[in-house]
Amino acid sequence: MIFETAFWLPIGIMAPLLAALCTFLAPQRMSPLVTMIGAGITFVAVGFLSASLVRNGPARHTVGGWGAPLGIDLAVDGLAALMLMLTAVVGAAVALYAYGYFNFSGHGEETKRRYASFWPLWLFLWSALNALFLSRDVFNLYVTLELVSFAAVALTALAGKPDVLRAAMRYLLVSLVGSLFYLMGVAYLYGEFGVLDIDQLKKTVTATPSLAAAAALMTVGLMMKTALFPLHFWLPPAHANAIAPVSALLSALVVKGSFYILLRAWLEIFYPLSHTGAPYLLTGLGGAAILWGSLQAIRQVRLKLLIAYSTVAQIGYLFLLTPLLFVKEQSPIALSGIVCFILAHAGAKAAAFLSAGAIQLVTGDDRISSLRGLMQMQPLAVVAFGAAGVSLAALPPSGGFIAKWFMLHAALAHGDRLVAAIIVVGGLLAAIYVMRVVAPLFRQPDDAVLHRLTLAPKTMTLTALGLAVLALLLSFAGIPVMEMLSIGAVGILGIE
Amino acid sequence: MQDRDFNRALQADDDTRLTQSRLLVLALATALVAGLAAAAITFPDDFGRLAPLALDSLPRSGVLNPVTAVLLNYRGYDTLLEVVVLLLAIVGVWAIAPTPRIWFKTPDTPVLATFVRLLLPLMMVVAGYMLWLGADEPGGAFQGGAVLGGVGVLWAAAVVWLPRAGRPFWLRLLLGAGVAAFVIAAVGLLFLRGNLLQYPPEQAKTVILVIESAAMFSIGATLAMLFIGGYPRREEAK
């Protein structure tokens, strides 16, 4: 039993959940310890799950023993396993960083109390994300979506200032409306096809008006949560005003959760509609997101807003290749490109936010103009930001580069020159906004700045650097990712 | 201008005039409704969906109320996550608000407190009955929990009991009991029977009732805490 893949499936959900419960029940000062133990168990579970997936192939777990369509099934394939691993790695790094961050900046009774909630909230978020990646039931996905939004909104609000509370409120409202759109889509799917399990749906769906309505509802709802242009308005204030570890979690992982559902929904449920204009519409919005987000990022005065607008832009890439997912020859490459992009962006963006947080602690303010000369004072954070920038701008060697290489390959093979052009232009614009930050870092510092020299703890800068290096190392991950995605690929490419 | 804003907040008025931009939103919403309605009238009729399967499996579920069977057995995992949603909401509320939305003062006359003290055991019985009934008739943990939530609010309002500050352990235990019972049952059954929440058919009803009882107390406590908002506390003496 212990050696079966199916056994490890729910452990990845239950371990962080149990840890979250323990951090809630135990005295607050024990939270970091409990979190580390929970994280350790989850790591082992995800590791076993992935290893056993590679050896034994995809697996299902029938919760309650009923099995679909009456019960709820969990399933793991290559795509799900990659997302689980991503969450584990980025999440653990961010938790380590958060420990340093709170020790360094969590002063005052009120602030301490608020920051103490980070641990249970983060563990709940982790559990919810893992549940989301593994669930095969469209209604169960709704519940996991709500769990993710609640945790994300509460984490955003931890900063406690009026601006961030407003941002959190807007985020919560958009998230809830997005969930309700999604749930209405679930109602339409059940009304028309009478099942909730994705594999059952895959077998029964036909291109009917109800399927189109469900597709429209779910796509719009998940677009809101993923912050695809023009529904991105809530993202920059929320991601920029949250505390650094939270910004990293939101940008690296949370928006990817809703995108993951959207990707699966189109590949496995809405595929009969692939010949309609909808996938091209998503491509158009993706392209607009890249251009608009990059231009906004270039205009920003505040560092974290710049990084947040960069997220708006980078989300565009996830949608750029939607039509190609349904073209048999290009589908595997396009999918590999998208997934590589998710991984690389998560690493790079988390590193960018984390190093920005470390820099902000040193300079005490968030304006790009006050970054002068930080290379001398905070070299590790600066190098981390620079390395993350390399991946964001998709320069070789980096995960961003390999992802865009896949994307370009698929787009050109299909003759989509415009898409290819947007990919290239987007990279150039990213290079510009990264340079806007990096250039002043290497200038001579003002003497006045040197006087208030405080160093961010090594735990913070080193974790940021670690994630950035990981984003660079992902340049070797192209082929492994492709191979991983081929495990259970029938589950993904249900068009046969 | 600030003054007007205060006034509006004070009178609790909202600006609901139909402006041009609102007309546009209304038009878009109307278009959405029209589209959805057009699709909705094509839902197939006379098509049982999962109903026959759910009703036929009832004898193996341990309960007679089909909704309870779905909530606690067929789709028990949904309910597990839902109890987590409740706990998460409290963690979120406590993270956001340092003080309760409502400050409770000890009332001048102890009549209300006495009344609430008498009410509590009665309401516990009502909630327990709803839970017990829920196995076979309409009712269940959520409905019972809602009753307990109401009692909890009354308790706080009458200041029968309120902690001086912070978050006492037993309150946290009460809030977390539902998740704890669910997760322990789920993981225990995973090790015993190989699947999360796979009840042994003979003891299904017992396990369901145990989980439901724990969940009911948590639901009640959570609803009361949501109402109070922030850590429950007495009004500080000035």
Add this chain to the structure above:
Amino acid sequence: MMVVVWFDVTLVIILLVCGWLALTTPNLLRAVMLFIAFGLLVALAWVRLQAPDVALAEAAVGSGLTGALLLSTLSAMQRASQKRRSRMEAMQQSTKEEYDAG
């Protein structure tokens, strides 16, 4: 049979009107009251649609508790803005007194 159908049509119309009023009345207190009534009508609709479990949950949680939550928030908000206002007025008063004295 016809009577039953007309009952449904009437219920749906009242329900929709009640919901619309709750959404568009300028006064928020009245809006919350209408929302609670709306919730009870919805619970009635659930009974009509043979969903007694949902009707119980709706009446207790959806209408009752949500309504109570909205009401308590409204009064908390009013109290907060009253406090703020009186504080502002006190401040204005004191600056005025200083001005008069000086």
Add this chain to the structure above:
Amino acid sequence: MIGTSTLYTLAGVLLFGMGLYALIAYPHLLRKILAMNVMGTGVFMVLISIAYQGPTQRADPIPHALVITGIVVAVCATGLALTLATRIQALTGSARLETDEEA
């Protein structure tokens, strides 16, 4: 002649649209939260109407369970949102999201 089930489905869709309109159009946070609840009720009504199989047959219990789950999630969302709204109003004096309102 439309059936009872369809009547309620359409009512649910209408409630969804009404709630969405009010949520986007009106500024007060309390109203937005109320509108979100009306939207949710619209979705629930679609689900419950799908479950209805006529007066003689037993209704489909699956959507009923989904709606009960949905109601509890909705009340949690309402509680969380109201706490945020109260906090925003306490800190800024305004229960609206616009910062430069009536400037």
